[in-house]
Amino acid sequence: MSAVASPLAYKAGEYHPFRAGENEFIYLVPTGGIFEMTPAAAMALKHVQNRSRTADEMARELAAAGFPQALIDEVLADLIDSRLLVSPDRQPSFHQPLPANFPLQSMVLNLTNQCNLSCKYCYEYGEDKLATPEGKPKFMAWETARDSVDYFFRDSGGRESLHITFFGGETLMNFPLLKKIVDYAIGKAVSEGRFIDFSLTTNATLLTPAIIDFLAENRIGVTVSIDGPPEMNKLRVFANGRPSYDIIAPKIKMLLERHKTRPVAARVTLTAEVTDCIGIFRHLTEDIGFNEIGFAPVTSAPNRLHSVGATKMDRILDQFCQLADEYLAYAIDNRPHAFSNVSETVAELHQGVNKSHPCGAGLGLVGVGPSGDISPCHRFVDSDTHKLGHVSTGIDRALQADFLSRGHIQAKYDCHTCWARPLCAGGCHHEAFVRYGDTGHPNLHYCDWIRAWTNKCLEVYGSISVKNPSFLQHFDRRKEQ
Ligand code: SF4
Ligand code: SF4
Numbered sequence: 001m002s003a004v005a006s007p008l009a010y011k012a013g014e015y016h017p018f019r020a021g022e023n024e025f026i027y028l029v030p031t032g033g034i035f036e037m038t039p040a041a042a043m044a045l046k047h048v049q050n051r052s053r054t055a056d057e058m059a060r061e062l063a064a065a066g067f068p069q070a071l072i073d074e075v076l077a078d079l080i081d082s083r084l085l086v087s088p089d090r091q092p093s094f095h096q097p098l099p100a101n102f103p104l105q106s107m108v109l110n111l112t113n114q115c116n117l118s119c120k121y122c123y124e125y126g127e128d129k130l131a132t133p134e135g136k137p138k139f140m141a142w143e144t145a146r147d148s149v150d151y152f153f154r155d156s157g158g159r160e161s162l163h164i165t166f167f168g169g170e171t172l173m174n175f176p177l178l179k180k181i182v183d184y185a186i187g188k189a190v191s192e193g194r195f196i197d198f199s200l201t202t203n204a205t206l207l208t209p210a211i212i213d214f215l216a217e218n219r220i221g222v223t224v225s226i227d228g229p230p231e232m233n234k235l236r237v238f239a240n241g242r243p244s245y246d247i248i249a250p251k252i253k254m255l256l257e258r259h260k261t262r263p264v265a266a267r268v269t270l271t272a273e274v275t276d277c278i279g280i281f282r283h284l285t286e287d288i289g290f291n292e293i294g295f296a297p298v299t300s301a302p303n304r305l306h307s308v309g310a311t312k313m314d315r316i317l318d319q320f321c322q323l324a325d326e327y328l329a330y331a332i333d334n335r336p337h338a339f340s341n342v343s344e345t346v347a348e349l350h351q352g353v354n355k356s357h358p359c360g361a362g363l364g365l366v367g368v369g370p371s372g373d374i375s376p377c378h379r380f381v382d383s384d385t386h387k388l389g390h391v392s393t394g395i396d397r398a399l400q401a402d403f404l405s406r407g408h409i410q411a412k413y414d415c416h417t418c419w420a421r422p423l424c425a426g427g428c429h430h431e432a433f434v435r436y437g438d439t440g441h442p443n444l445h446y447c448d449w450i451r452a453w454t455n456k457c458l459e460v461y462g463s464i465s466v467k468n469p470s471f472l473q474h475f476d477r478r479k480e481q
Helices: 039-047 055-064 069-081 142-155 171-192 209-217 245-258 277-288 310-332 340-350 397-407 429-436 444-467 469-480
Strands: 009-012 015-020 023-028 033-036 106-110 161-167 195-202 220-225 264-270 293-297 365-368 373-375
Touching: 015 444, 023 444, 033 444, 039 055, 039 069, 055 069, 106 142, 142 161, 142 171, 161 171, 171 195, 171 209, 209 220, 209 245, 220 245, 245 277, 264 277, 277 293, 277 310, 293 310, 293 340, 310 340, 310 444, 340 444, 340 469, 444 469
Parallel strands: 106 161, 106 365, 161 195, 195 220, 220 264, 264 293
Antiparallel strands: 015 023, 023 033, 365 373
């Protein structure tokens, strides 16, 4: 039946409009889809802004404006199909039942909870510490590591492609174990006809040519924690207060020279003291040579040391937007740009991501501590109150279901009217716990910031789709990988 012949009344569905240059777009909230507005579609939506109308009424208004009948039929059918026109009785549904057995895709192995640095903002120290490591091993033993890999393969069901991230403490303080795990997991993957790859996060202090060559030979992705040039890296110090920059800078350059099989990324922690994103970005790309930089602000409670307050978050947003504009100019020119905060969000927009949970924690991803305890992700490792099981016995499905049901978008009523929820879904469970004492609480302290940043990324995505659509194929490939 033609949409035009339908007697049903329609109202506008839930959407967020945005512009990219001369073009108007719509971000469709219930599905995470993005559509470029045609003049006829824009007019139809305008007509249902304040009251519902039947398709016949809309068709007549469009015909009076001079649009041909065939186009009107097509546009109205498209708007109804894509849920931009919906019945006035239709309420948004937040119910997305979880699959009974969601196979694991990624595991984070905390090889040690020890670190040779004492970074002043580290969540392992201070009031936000969740870990209860007392009486547990400081370094993961081989038997625990082997059981972890066996558990991971068992609980990853039929997945063909698996990923292990090595984490700490300082990961490389347990490098001999890392090597053994890589060999064991590759052998297991080959025998089962599956694919596995690896990544690690390190503070770079312990890198040597032999370690780097092992990482390169095994195509292990590396993320280096570094906050910029010496004056901005000042919170990353040894226990005696000695700065780490002069030790790590030559090692990172060696890493970038010798390790070419996978991207080497920098992860920058922004604090109240360090918010010069552009200066840091220039230093890490031009002086050091990173080709991927991601920023993460410390946004724990405002009374916590080093937490970035609202004014500085605005300053960070301004700089993110400048770097996003630069990213767009590069994309139009078919050149890669290192700012991964924008590339990761654009990738999610391109893939139509529509999240029931903010991240994979406790779902397709788990963290495993040196004791073999399973937790939702690396940030909850070693915390008795967030333990979901043990690698010897597997995950406790009741604990997992409780964690996931509290973190589901359905349970976050404040988010139900927010257009940014397909990507945000309430924000990090760990941050929610340290802020509000509940992993399922939405992170309501920076919603305006999230919406402004998501809108900027939508504008970048829309502009690329108009000016150089083939650039977006890069994100198809990332999805396949
Ligand atoms: S936490 Fe805030 S920004 Fe995120 S989905 Fe909820 S209301 Fe929106
Ligand atoms: S809970 Fe937070 S830290 Fe853990 S994986 Fe999710 S977003 Fe990352």
